[in-house]
Amino acid sequence: MKSSRLVSILLLLQTRGRMTAAQLAQELEVSVRTVYRDVEALGAAGVPLYGDAGHAGGYRLLDGYRTRLTGLTAGEAEALFLAGVPGPAAQLGLGPVLAAAQLKVRAALPPPLRAHADRISGRFHLDAPGWYADAAAGDPAHLAAVADAVWNDRVLSVVYRRWREPTDVERRLEPYGLVLKAGRWYVVAGPGPRTFRVDQILELTVSQEVFTRPEGFDLASHWTAYQRGFHERLYRDRQEAVVRLAPGVTLPRAVPLDGPAGPDGRTVVRVPIESVEHAHADFLRLGTDVEVLRPPELRERIARTVRELAARYGNSRAGGGD
Structure with missing residues (x-):
């Protein structure tokens, strides 16, 4: 700890020039007395460090005393x-x-x-999470333990929550690496390898068992290939919906069907959907700007949601509860 603090004092003086003991103490979150002792230690080690008395005084390094990185553009x-x-x-x-x-x-x-x-x-400031990330949720509960296991090649036993039944499953993971994607942490783990969301790990136990990484495994290359495969599967397995759009409304990858627009200017298009569940939420956000014609199960699901909303809001007094 002390050696790290000594280096920090040296670097602070090197980058900022003259600094008082009080300024150094505040920067390093230590007492002024500790700074005095550290300065004496640096002087004893041969660092050309000088202290000037008076109101404008402070510690400084001999001009020209610095370490340089060469070759950087x-x-x-x-x-x-x-x-x-x-x-x-x-x-x-x-x-x-x-x-x-x-x-x-x-x-x-x-x-x-x-x-x-x-x-x-x-x-420039990089802020990875999206606007609607739940800031109150904090960091994934087991992120630090997963990171430690990645670093030390330790096997993990986890209870993991997935989207399909059974939702809570036990898994043995050999964590190869961590990836941060759009503000969300993923662990790439063997056997497989497969990808798991860290925030979906409900329980975790770090084993004393050490695993051996696959020879030649490269995390960045694997993640690039994983994303490419994900998008290929996404588009290959998608269904289609036929919808009627209000004038001026567009949808990604929509294909207009033959025939002129209706008297109200609405057009009928065919659009790929990932699933009925995803399309239900996406189309509801557009309100009356979109009308689902097919598939029937999607049209009925949206209609049922609208009826439930109408019943709830129709029976509620303004500003009051049920």
Whole structure:
């Protein structure tokens, strides 16, 4: 802990110039007395560190004392700071590590490249989750344990909730890697490998058993192939619906059917749907701008939902309950 703090003091002075003991203590969340001891330790180790008394005083390094990273271009320096996403790093328990790593890289950059890196940090911020992510839900309960098992090649025994019956199943997982997709964590695990949502893990036990990763397995390549296969299956297995659309309303991949538009300007199109369940929710959001003609089960399901809504709202007093 002390050695890490000594390095942090050195890097802070290297990047910011003169700093008082109070400023260093606030930055490192330690007492001023601790800073005094650390400064003495750095001096004893041969670091050219000087302290100036007075109101404008403080500690500073001898001019020219710094470590530089060589071979970095401006674009590479920018990419290093753009790639560090603080939210996911914090979820994995790596927030302080990421901050320390960025501080070290910034301190070692020559001034022109440091300016490029600062420009990126000030102008771009990556926020992975979607707008409707449940912020109150917090991080997946077992994310840290899964990450630790990934790192140490430990077998996991889990109770996992899936969408089809039986919903809650027991699984033995050999976790190869973690993937963050649209704000949601997935674990790629053997045998298979297969993909599991971390937030759907209900119970988890870390085994002492160590597994052997498949030779040549590459997480990024596997995930790219998995996504490609997912979309291929999605489109191959989709059903179709025939719907009547209001003027100006469009749907993705809709194919107009032969015949002119009706007197009200509505057109009939054929559109692929993933399932009756998904289409039910998607078409309800469009309200009266869409009328489902086929399949019959989808039309009836939407009609039933509308009747239930009409009954509920028709029997409720404005501003009151049942």
